[in-house]
Amino acid sequence: MGLKKGPWTAEEDLILITYINHNGHGNWRALPKRAGLLRCGKSCRLRWMNYLRPDIKRGNFTMEEEETIIKLHQELGNRWSVIAARLPGRTDNEIKNVWNTHLKKRLHNSQPKPGTHLHAIGSSESDHTNSESNSPLYSSSEISSLSGGVGGADAGGSEAYMVMDPLDHDLPEMDESFWSEVFSGDDSSATSDFSAGNSDSQLQFSDSFGSSGLSAEGDMEFWYNLFSRAEDLLELPQF
């Protein structure tokens, strides 16, 4: 009752991430009330699992990943969560979408005509509708369209973060300067760890926040520091 639906705003994302970094998710059903979000627990869980988790891998699916998906789908069928478990950093939803929008069509198009020999599915570059071998299946614009929430900058890191807020809250524009502000400050170990790829922190800095620069085992201390800074800048409630 009175719960919000539809796309998540940057503000909601920050509240959710900050809350989970401070408290863990615990009971998903109770989380939105405790965090002050007008969302159901299910929606919070989905947003976290599919988008906000620090170990989410963003960007192109590699040929290897696509072939793995095709192979596993042959073995397992539509068991997306099992397939996702074999592809670190990829979510079941993402894999399901890639399958339904690209791989299924590709396989369909490459179905051998009657009387022709079968060949191993996914074993040949010629199976790909994208004729450029070793090139990513998705364009950079497609990838950037994935970035509706935190980590919105594309691989070039030059685009301003788009704040979607239907309530028209007075949110600061979250462009590169926002993140550099978040990373600034002597008390932020994240800054040096992040930029220097400090192995102790198990973090490596790539060219933009939200890209695959964060290792799968990116530690929670980094996220804690990062969103503590964000809290200060956005004046979010402290938990």
Next chain:
DNA sequence: AACTTTCCCAACCGCACGGCT
């Protein structure tokens, strides 16, 4: 430029399952 169609992805929905009482 304006309009229509197609594509794609984030998010929703309904259901199944396991744990607990």
Next chain:
DNA sequence: AAGCCGTGCGGTTGGGAAAGT
């Protein structure tokens, strides 16, 4: 055993973006 609750899974869809006319 039955009922409730929380969680996870897979199918589906709304709507924005891109492409086509």
